[in-house]
Amino acid sequence: MKREHVKNLPKIELHCHLDGSIRPETLREIADAQGIALPNDHAQLKELLIAPKDCQNLNDYLERFDLVLTCLQTEAALTAAAIDVISQAAEENIQYIEVRFAPSQHTEKGLSLPKVITAVLAGLEQGQQQFGVKSNALLCGMRHEELKEIEKIVQLAEVYKTSGVVGFDLAGNEIDFPPYTFEETLDLVNQLSIPLTLHAGECGCGKNVADAIHLGAKRIGHGIALKDTPEYFSLLQKENILIEMCPTSNFQTKTVTRLADYPFQTFLEAGINICINTDNRTVSDTTLTDEFMKLHEWYGITYADMEQLNHNAVNGAFISESEKQLLHDQLTKSY
Template sequence: MEDFFYRVPKIELHCHLDGSITPKVIRKMYDLSSTPLNLTDEELKRKVSAPKKYQNLTEYLSCFPMVTAVLNTRTALKLALMDLMDQASKENVLYQEIRFSPKYLSSDGLSMEEVIESLVQAKSEIEDNYSISIGLIACCMRGHSEETNLEVVRLAKKYQKFGLVGIDLAGNEIKYPTKEYKKIFSYAETVGLSYTIHAGETGNIENVHYAIEFGAKRIGHGVALAKDRSMMKLAEEKEILLEMCPVCNIQTGASEDWGNYPTTLFDEMGVKYCFNTDNRTVSNTTMTREFTEIDKNKQKMSESEVKNQTLLAVDYLFITEAEKKNLRERIRTFYI
């Protein structure tokens, strides 16, 4: 089935820019920054990729600073976007939503708005060179000031018509619970901006509860939802989609092992979900691998199940109905 998973058209809703840059391009960004990188290729790979299993999400996140240290110029941002689009298009991802933190990628020489402007400009310049289309999602961050996060929402709205399709809330959900960020999503709702929320990646069901309460139709990871049948029923009734990232969820301990991974329970309870990579480089994964690992370790994925999940993912993209219709036609054509 792996060959089928590779060839089949795919949709990805949850992929972080800074966690998905190949070591080759990371090295190039260091060269351009004139910052010494005294590491062999193997050492660099180990620095930016997680082992098969971490004790927790905090350890997993330790792979990021080395990348964000140089992902703060217009050139680096364009290289990163090209790299990610190249990776995804090679495995027939038709559409991918790529998320990033404007604050984390800003610097003394590049403001948050300039980060967004750089990525929007890069998208317009390079998208026609690829078989894949993309949407950009700006991440508000747990632990950042309310002022900073509201500015991210304001900027996201400003660049909405240029391909910035929505916002997210990411970061340490143990230390900074979702309930503290209601104002962000009230503001996004008011200005007509789509949003998704990271919640339930670290076992905290309360964070999922507040993500639902705040009106999120998509929840990043959401693994902790499996702890509460009444909450699963609520998610089913509200037709919420979980952006699940199987390989990462096993690595970070969000799920203890493949046997406990809650996809079969979610199927039983009618909870909707789709598979994503989260961080292609940090988790050493692809969309092909995500489907393959589930097929090998959890449940067999038939062609019809892959097709249905892919079409479901299209339904939840932050794009126009006309764009969704076009994607559905391309997906269905593959199966004829």
Template sequence: MCLSRTELNQLPKIELHCHLDGSISMATIRVLAEKARISIPESDEALRFKITAPESAESLLDYLAPFDFVLPMLQTQEALELAAYDLIAQAKADHVRYIEVRFAPTLHTAGGLSLEQVVVAVTKGLAKGEADFAVKSNALLCGMRHESVDTIMKVVDLFSKGELTHVAGFDLAGGEADGYVSDFASILEMVKERGIPLTLHAGECGCAQNVMDAIELGATRIGHGVAIKDMPDKWAELIDKKITLEMAPTSNIQTKAIDKAENYPFKTLFDAGVRVTINTDNRTVSDTTLTDEYVKLADWFGFDEAVFRQVARYAFEASFMSPQQRADLADEFML
């Protein structure tokens, strides 16, 4: 029997892949714009047009365009804290019990903040969100793929600052090109050496080899990884190494990682035993919620509750939670 939207909404969830700057609610964007004295459209319809992925998006690069609109509003500690708090409120509405919130600290320094101040502000917002909404979280720090190795290294160095808390892992985001992972081998070797948990955006643009390169260089999780559908001979390796794919159905269609729902490889990969998880990627840019993503997958593939519980267990196991967070949530997700 098909699960209703209400039943899907109420399932306890874990979200591993959600970008802070792509997931600020419209109401909070209005608050942030006013604080930053940035004029934005008055009508919600016109504002939505600016902050969501264009319907005509042909690629990941088109999909990323709305970020340029919101980033100027995210240049103070107050704004970052509000944005993080707002995201936790949205996660609560999806019955998310734990979320990893990613962002690129270097994109928030235009107003004079240090990288460290950026991270402190976000984690403060996450902590307030946890206190008010009982949603646990950690931050993941992204380097941007268009940045220099030196710049990204400064982000990696943040992990060595003992006073930062709730910073759980590293990622590389931004436009994807064939072979990009190996360009960052020196950074990723350092990440491995320092024992920093690693997830990498890969296989979002038809570049399946990037997924295998990411695994080779130490990623235990892959952001999207959709292109691995084209390399079935590699699935056994993913299963064997317990690699987890952070998939995001709406985003993956918008970026043209996949042409249409029927070809979305989630069920094929799940049935084969690959660890797949469900994520929003960007709630606002993709105009979605985690419940919407569950509803889509239930509609497309007729998944029952057991599938969603198994997927949540995969997310729990692959998460970069602290031992305490893991102990607190184990009963709920390791049924």
């Protein structure tokens, strides 16, 4: 596969975090507008934003978000961040993207949760008008937060259901807060019929993935730890679960350390649906084009494989059947 062609082919992305995906240049503008001082040296700024090679684990990786979050505490900043992510999606011909964020991370300077959400939705909308990329938002609850705080986010996912919020997710510290911690919260998600994707098996154990599915998840973020528990493979097949794989991020967080341990082919051979994502464009210093090129280098995937991975993403997207059909047609026509 040729990079330029991979970049130009239509693609779908379902797992992209807003705060981890802002261009350093845009973050500088956002910071300047608020009088927040960032290192003048561009290389130094990038170093603060990109996860280091010697990241020890997921929690170490998550610390990279501190500086960005300091800058994302106003409506203008959140709108600008969302526009920036959509412009990056447009650059590599992403036809549809689901952008996720945790509203509670943006209230440090007094923004209300609804204001956080409407500011991001406004940016996604402007991005769509400016760059022609269709997008929707997923709201994340942070695992370390109190359950009643997470429940507020679920309620807001319901409130903004018809304005661009299409699902709910739990992100953050998986080791200390496994899926069943959130049983009641996720019951509410299911009662409200809010589509659910959960980070699970990003670290910890494969059982977290099975538990997430039992709790109602239709998609799994990462799912890597599942590789050691093949007894659950049939559950994923039966429930038609989609795993949102994020190759670069999975190595950075030390979920896997050797290519031989990365379960891309294991999952494919087991007939499990997977799709490919960036997770965090800036923190992981990647693009969706980079992710597909890596799979080509590592496993020799072809354009036909890439097309299938994108069709899988469409099938798992939290959109209507008619919207899915349009995306499927677009992929079929272009590949």
